[in-house]
Amino acid sequence: MKHQEILKKLKDLKITKEDKLLARKYGYLPYMVRRYREMLGDPLPLLEAFEVPPKPTIRCNFLKVGCGKLKERLESRGFVLKQVLWCPHAYEVLREPFSLSSTPEHLDGWFYIQDKASTLPPLVLGPKPGETVADLASAPGGKATHLAQLMGNSGRLILIERRRDRAKALMSNLERMEILNANVIIDDAYNASKYGPFDKALLDAPCTGEGVIARDPSRKRSRRPEDLALMHKVQAMLLNRALDSLKPGGELVYSTCSIAPEENELVIETILKTRDDVEVLDGGEAGSPGIEEYLGWEFPFAYKCRRLWPHVHGSEGFFVCKLRKL
CATH class of the missing domain: 3.40.50.150 (Vaccinia Virus protein VP39)
Structure with a gap:
């Protein structure tokens, strides 16, 4: 069965000294670093990116409000927003002067907080x-x-x-x-x-x-x-x-x-x-x-x-x- 084949392949992974060093440095199980190398060639950019949580994203609820109005309202309070490349009604929050979830706009359902x-x-x-x-x-x-x-x-x-x-x-x-x-x-x-x-x-x-x-x-x-x-x-x-x-x-x-x-x-x-x-x-x-x-x-x-x-x-x-x- 497929799950048994997966288990065998993972247990047979040839983990190198470099894999072990990176695993120790970043706190991973060595087999995970080996898999990242198999996926990407060089696992280091991914390991470094995992050290930095992504910025929160808000998705405008255009059923209730125009996205331009929402953006203008939040930016007037000091938030800095950047439109998500693939979603025209979502914005990365580059600067959050205070909690998004405490804003009246969030409580009123104008947006949803998520990862992009x-x-x-x-x-x-x-x-x-x-x-x-x-x-x-x-x-x-x-x-x-x-x-x-x-x-x-x-x-x-x-x-x-x-x-x-x-x-x-x-x-x-x-x-x-x-x-x-x-x-x-x-x-x-x-x-x-x-x-x-x-x-x-x-x-x-x-x-x-x-x-x-x-x-x-x-x-x-x-x-x-x-x-x-x-x-x-x-x-x-x-x-x-x-x-x-x-x-x-x-x-x-x-x-x-x-x-x-x-x-x-x-x-x-x-x-x-x-x-x-x-x-x-x-x-x-x-x-x-x-x-x-x-x-x-x-x-x-x-x-x-x-x-x-x-x-x-x-x-x-x-x-x-x-x-x-x-």
Whole structure:
């Protein structure tokens, strides 16, 4: 099985003296540095980028306010904003004179605070007004509220969240941002087909979080080969079930906040090898293409996927891939 193959390859990695030195210097498990070298050639720019948390980003809620008005209001208070390259209604906050979350504009639902990387999956999915769309792991609501905006607060937005405590945060954000087209369901994404079929779906899958090390340095040493192998198995299972929930011709975006090919390109490859009713669609031009070769695996579809790298794009590490059910 694929997860056993992953585990074997990770345990057979040839870790060099240089890998060990970098791992010791930056506080990683050595096998992680070796993998970064396999992905990138030189792991040092990534390791350095993970030492600096990315700037926060705000996404304008254009259902409630014009983005120009929001920008002008915040800049009058001393905030310095820069538009996100791939998202015209999102701004990196280069200077934050006081807490964004304490501003009247945030309390009134004029914007959502997030990393700029997480604005990409809803944009790649591209939901339209009137469609039936699902967010299959939707708390705390960043991507869910973004989907609602792109849908013009119309159609049906089904938000599935497994944990009741997280669903409360989701519902609070829906209320704050005046989202009107959403239904929140407490259930596991594995059961998504019960609530479909959907025109489009977003699966921001549970992952190791290997892209958010700058925000959570504990992940440098808390994820072992066994965790990656198990996570691949869970992700492929969830993606398979998510695809089942689509209408024929329906589209799905699979995303993670991980840079691990084991959780990204390799999950897509597993699905393509086990199903004949799925194709990879072009994910646009934001960020960089996916990884086409890793540890002997080849991913000929990866140029259609998108990756955001901390050392290249100044964001968290992220992976996005768009699929169509035939």
